[in-house]
Structures are given as C-alpha cells and as structure tokens.
Amino acid sequence: MTDTMLAMIAEELERIAVEKGERLPLLTPDSRFLDGDLPIDSLDLATLLVVLEQRTGKDPFRAGFRQFTTVGELAALYTAAA
Amino acid sequence: MSAAPAIGKPADRLRPGWIHPGFRLIEGGHDLGWPELAAMPLPAGGAVVARRPSQVLAALAAAEVADRGLLLTRGGEAETAGWDPGRGFSVTLESSGTTGAPKRLRHDFDRLCGRLRGVEDSEARWLLTYEPATFAGLQVMLTAAAAGATLVAVPQDRTGAGAGGAIAGLVHAARVHAVTHISGTPSFWRAFLIALDGAELPLAAVTLGGEAVDQPLLDRLAERFPTARLRHIYASTEAGALFSVGDGRAGFPAAWLSEEGGGGPEGRADEDRPGLALRIAGGVLEVRSPRAALGTAGGADGWLSTGDLVERCGDRVLFAGRLGGLVNVGGVKVSPEAVERRLLAVEGVADAVVAAVPSPITGHLLTATIVPVPGADEPSLRAALRAATADLVPAARPRALTMAATIPLSAAGKKSRKGSA
Numbered sequence: 379m380t381d382t383m384l385a386m387i388a389e390e391l392e393r394i395a396v397e398k399g400e401r402l403p404l405l406t407p408d409s410r411f412l413d414g415d416l417p418i419d420s421l422d423l424a425t426l427l428v429v430l431e432q433r434t435g436k437d438p439f440r441a442g443f444r445q446f447t448t449v450g451e452l453a454a455l456y457t458a459a460a
Numbered sequence: 461m462s463a464a465p466a467i468g469k470p471a472d473r474l475r476p477g478w479i480h481p482g483f484r485l486i487e488g489g490h491d492l493g494w495p496e497l498a499a500m501p502l503p504a505g506g507a508v509v510a511r512r513p514s515q516v517l518a519a520l521a522a523a524e525v526a527d528r529g530l531l532l533t534r535g536g537e538a539e540t541a542g543w544d545p546g547r548g549f550s551v552t553l554e555s556s557g558t559t560g561a562p563k564r565l566r567h568d569f570d571r572l573c574g575r576l577r578g579v580e581d582s583e584a585r586w587l588l589t590y591e592p593a594t595f596a597g598l599q600v601m602l603t604a605a606a607a608g609a610t611l612v613a614v615p616q617d618r619t620g621a622g623a624g625g626a627i628a629g630l631v632h633a634a635r636v637h638a639v640t641h642i643s644g645t646p647s648f649w650r651a652f653l654i655a656l657d658g659a660e661l662p663l664a665a666v667t668l669g670g671e672a673v674d675q676p677l678l679d680r681l682a683e684r685f686p687t688a689r690l691r692h693i694y695a696s697t698e699a700g701a702l703f704s705v706g707d708g709r710a711g712f713p714a715a716w717l718s719e720e721g722g723g724g725p726e727g728r729a730d731e732d733r734p735g736l737a738l739r740i741a742g743g744v745l746e747v748r749s750p751r752a753a754l755g756t757a758g759g760a761d762g763w764l765s766t767g768d769l770v771e772r773c774g775d776r777v778l779f780a781g782r783l784g785g786l787v788n789v790g791g792v793k794v795s796p797e798a799v800e801r802r803l804l805a806v807e808g809v810a811d812a813v814v815a816a817v818p819s820p821i822t823g824h825l826l827t828a829t830i831v832p833v834p835g836a837d838e839p840s841l842r843a844a845l846r847a848a849t850a851d852l853v854p855a856a857r858p859r860a861l862t863m864a865a866t867i868p869l870s871a872a873g874k875k876s877r878k879g880s881a
Contacts, residue, residue: 397846412655414628420651420790424819425859428827432860439820442676443650447657 383434383453390429394422407450430456476521478573480608482582486637487514487613497521505549507531507540513592513601513613524549524569531564532593553595567595573602584609584664587634589644589652591616596670599701600643612637631655643667643693645791646677647822653684654821661685667704669693670791671823672779675710682708702736702747711770711778739763744783745770789855790822799849799856803828806848808836811866814858828858831866838863 388405395402400417403409409416411423418426431437438444438455446452475481475494485492492514500518502508505528510516516532523530529545531552543552546566555563586604588611590597604611614629631652634642639661644652646668666681666688673692682690690708695701705712718737737748746763769780786793800814811831819825832841842861849857 410655410657412627412651419854420627420647420821421825421854421859423651423654424790424821424825427819427821428817428825428860432862442674443653443680443820444676445653445680447654 380450380453380457383456384449386430386433387426387449387453390426390433391416391418394418394425398422405449407448407453409449410447411449411452434459474525476524478602479517479521479605480580480582482608483605484610485514485517485613486610487512488615490514504528505530505545507533507543509533510593511591512615513588513597513611516592516598517601517605520551520569523551529566534591534593551598553593553598555595572598573606579607581607581609584641585637585639586611586641586643587630587637587639588613589630589642589648595695596643596645599695604641609641610637612639627651627655631659634661635659638662641665641667643669645670646673647671647790649677649681650821653680663688665689665691667691667693669695671788672781673710678708678710702738702749709776711773711776714772714775714777717777740770740772740777741765743769743771743780745777745779787816787824787826789816789824789826792853792855794826794853794856796826799826799852799858800828802848803830803845803858806841806844808833808841808844822855825860826856826858827860827862829862829864831864 384405384407388402391405392402395417398417402416411418412420427439434456436456436459438459444455446455475498479494479497481494483494485497490496497514497518498521500514502515502519502522504522504526508515508519508530510519510532511534519530519532527549529548529550529552531540531543531545533554543564544566545552549569550566551569551572552564552566555565584604584607586600586609588597588600590600592598592601592613601611603609612633614626614633616626616629627648633639634656640663642652642663642665644667649666649668663685664687666685668677668681669692678690678692681688689706691704691706692710693701693704694712703712703716707713716738718739735749739746741763745766745768747766748762748764765783767783767786769783770777771780772778782788782793784795785797786795788794796814796816800812803809803812803814809830810833812828814826814828816824817827828845830841830845832838845861846857
C-alpha cells in the first residue's frame with residue numbers, strides 16, 4: 379500500500395518537475411521535499427497534495443496541517459488516512 | 461521624474477534615530493552595521509529597486525536626511541510614472557499584488573515607526589522571511605534596527621517566496637545564526653516546519669501574519685517551540701498593522717469589537733495602541749485606525765473596510781476569506797475570476813473554471829478545470845494554457861489543470877471557486 383503511494387508520489391512529482399522544465403533526481407522514501415534537493419517549491423508541493431487527493435480521494439490534511447518532511451512520511455499519511 | 465540627486469559624502473550622514481547603534485545586519489556572507497549601510501551609494505529619495513534589506517535601510521536613511529519621498533520597488537525597473545512622492549519624507553510601498561498592476565500606498569514614516577515597541581533587545585536575532593521592500597518586511601527590519609538586534613537575511617536571487625531552495629536557505633541561516641525571533645506568513649511556517657524537521661532552534665518569539673491563521677498550525681507551533689512567545693498579527697496594507705493576538709487561538713476575541721461595549725467607541729483591541737476600533741459591517745471587518753496609510757481615510761465617519769470577511773463564533777471572531785473573491789495563495793492575493801478570464805480566452809477552450817482549493821501548505825491553491833473544444837489537441841492546449849498565465853506571479857498560475865467534458869454546476873464539497881477555508 380505504501381509502495382503504491384510512493385510510486386504515485388514519484389509519478390506526480392515527475393509530472394510537476396517536467397512541466398517546469400526541471401528533472402527530478404531519483405526519489406527514495408527518505409527524499410526531503412523542501413530541502414533544496416528536489417526542484418520544487420511550496421506551490422509545487424501544494425499542487426502535489428491537490429493531485430494526490432484527486433487520485434486517491436483521501437485528504438490527510440482535512441483537519442489542518444500535519445507534519446511531514448520526507449516522501450516516505452507523506453506516503454504514510456495517505457496510507458493511514460481513512 | 462528626473463533622477464534623484466545623490467547625497468553628499470557618506471561620512472556626512474548621521475545615524476538615524478530609528479537605527480540603534482548596536483544594530484547588525486547579517487546579509488548573506490556580510491556582517492553590516494550603520495557605517496557600512498551609510499557608505500552604500502543610493503539615491504536620496506525617488507524610486508529605488510530594493511531587493512536586499514541593506515538597500516532598503518540605506519535608502520530610507522538617505523531619503524530621510526534629504527526629506528524626500530521614497531518609492532521602494534521589488535524588481536524590474538523602478539518606474540515612477542503616476543507616483544506622487546508627496547511632500548517631505550514618506551515611504552511608498554507596492555502591495556503584494558493581485559493579478560493586476562501592483563497597488564502603491566504611501567506611508568508616513570513616523571507612523572510606520574510609531575507602532576514599534578522600541579524596546580532595546582540586543583540579544584535578539586531576527587530572521588527576515590519577507591521580501592525587504594514589503595510592509596511586513598519593513599516592520600521586521602525596523603523592529604530589529606530599533607532594538608539594536610541582529611537581523612539575519614538570506615538574499616534571494618530569484619523572487620517567489622516559498623521556493624524550496626529559499627526555505628532551505630532560511631532554515632540553514634536560522635540554525636547557523638541561532639535566530640531567536642521569526643515572523644512569517646502561515647504558509648512560510650508550514651514550509652519551514654517541513655524543512656526544519658527535528659532540528660533544534662532556540663526560538664523566543666514566533667510571529668505569524670499576512671494570512672488567516674488556522675488552529676492546527678498554531679497548535680503545531682506551540683508544540684514545536686514550547687518556550688516561544690506565539691502571536692499572530694492582523695494588518696492590512698491600507699490600515700496598517702492593527703493588532704496582535706497572543707492567546708494561541710485563531711481569530712481574535714469578540715470582546716474587542718466596539719459594539720461589545722468593552723472599550724466604547726475606541727474599542728480595546730490593543731491596549732498599547734490606542735485609538736483602534738473594530739466592527740463587523742455586512743460580514744466584513746471594518747477598522748478605524750490612526751495608523752491608516754495616507755490618502756485612505758475611509759468613509760466620512762472614518763471607518764475603513766479591510767476587505768476581510770469575518771464570522772462570529774462564540775467568543776471569537778474568525779476570518780473567512782476575502783471580499784470580492786480574492787484568495788490568498790502563499791501570502792499573495794489573487795483573483796480566480798481574473799485568471800479564469802485569461803483561460804477562457806485561449807483558443808481551443810470551450811469553458812473553464814478556476815477554483816481556489818484549500819491547501820495545508822499555501823493556504824489556498826488555484827486549480828483549473830478546462831472543457832476543450834471538440835478535436836482539440838490536449839498537449840498543445842495545455843501548453844497554450846500555461847503560456848496564457850506565464851506572466852502572472854507564480855501564486856496566480858492555476859495548478860493541476862484537469863480536462864473535463866463539462867464544468868460541474870457545483871464542485872464537490874469545499875472546492876468552490878471562491879474558496880472556503
């Protein structure tokens with residue numbers, strides 16, 4: 379289940395990066411979103427969450443902000459969300 | 461508008477009263493005090509492109525000495541057309557802007573400084589998270605300068621607050637310089653928490669402003685920085701900084717409203733800022749403030765609309781979005797309707813709706829649903845749609861473009877164009 383989410387996150391991040399003319403480095407569960415390593419900014423991260431909600435029907439942030447730093451932590455939030 | 465005359469020898473410049481002798485500015489790799497700022501070659505008044513705090517502070521000092529108006533612009537050419545410098549020393553700032561032309565507001569410098577507490581605090585180390593030539597950025601810089609504190613700034617090569625690299629740079633600077641005071645938008649704080657992860661930071665003061673604050677973020681900040689003073693500031697470009705709320709709860713106490721009788725016609729919104737009154741009229745927060753920008757006196761009775769929709773919930777007044785459909789995306793106010801009009805003008809588009817969806821990262825995000833004309837080529841249509849919004853600020857460009865056969869009459873749940881958070 380988490381693997382499916384990881385693959386979906388990688389796929390959508392790739393799409394966002396390509397639209398900006400950027401290339402995404404190889405993603406791992408430990409890849410950090412806003413650490414400067416990935417070519418994405420806050421708006422791109424916000425876009426990713428919207429797209430993930432569209433695809434999964436889940437919104438782990440419905441009740442507000444929840445802490446996550448890495449790709450793996452975000453995947454776990456979606457896996458745990460009802 | 462002719463070029464502003466250069467001021468005399470830098471050494472002639474006296475240190476302004478609003479810069480404490482102990483003030484230090486750490487800007488990238490440079491550690492600057494007043495002597496270094498005074499030596500910067502800047503025009504005394506007129507239009508100044510100021511991307512760095514050193515430029516803003518030096519330009520302010522020079523314009524004050526020359527007793528001339530100063531227009532601080534945040535990029536591109538300093539364009540003075542249509543700008544009224546007024547008489548004497550004042551500061552004109554460009555608003556963070558909608559999808560239209562930036563709005564300029566002239567501020568009396570004494571009034572800008574008037575709301576600062578002016579408490580000496582040479583131990584404080586501030587991190588500048590705002591662009592320098594903005595109202596919020598100016599407040600942070602003037603506060604640090606007056607207190608004799610240290611201001612840590614990370615010069616940005618490219619504009620666009622909240623870029624991943626920019627956040628990483630701010631986190632790095634915060635840790636390296638052990639900053640104690642940070643003021644930022646809720647969108648900044650969400651990104652900062654993500655980038656900071658588990659790192660220790662000895663924060664004494666956590667301040668939020670520029671967007672409505674949600675309770676989960678306040679709770680998260682209180683948990684992450686348990687010893688810090690946590691407060692959120694309510695300000696508007698037109699009416700100036702109005703009040704701060706320090707009880708850890710979103711919104712502000714309903715008892716601060718004038719009609720509650722707490723403080724009579726003057727209200728009691730902020731004990732140390734007398735003269736401020738608040739009321740709700742037609743669901744919109746109105747203020748009467750002695751700190752209103754010049755030329756925005758409001759109605760005949762002095763009440764000024766903030767353009768912010770509010771709701772009373774028990775003992776609390778909560779913010780409920782912008783009047784006129786403007787939504788706040790990462791601290792930038794954008795108009796979904798204006799963006800939608802652009803998309804509708806693209807060849808191959810049959811219909812389009814631009815919606816503001818709530819985002820845990822940037823407050824809101826603009827998304828677009830497009831109905832293509834029959835036979836339209838989707839990849840080239842997507843490229844044309846992106847091109848149609850490419851000149852807008854990043855926050856105003858719709859994300860997550862979806863192709864659909866029809867536009868739903870009412871989007872599911874919270875996804876309405878007006879935004880609902």
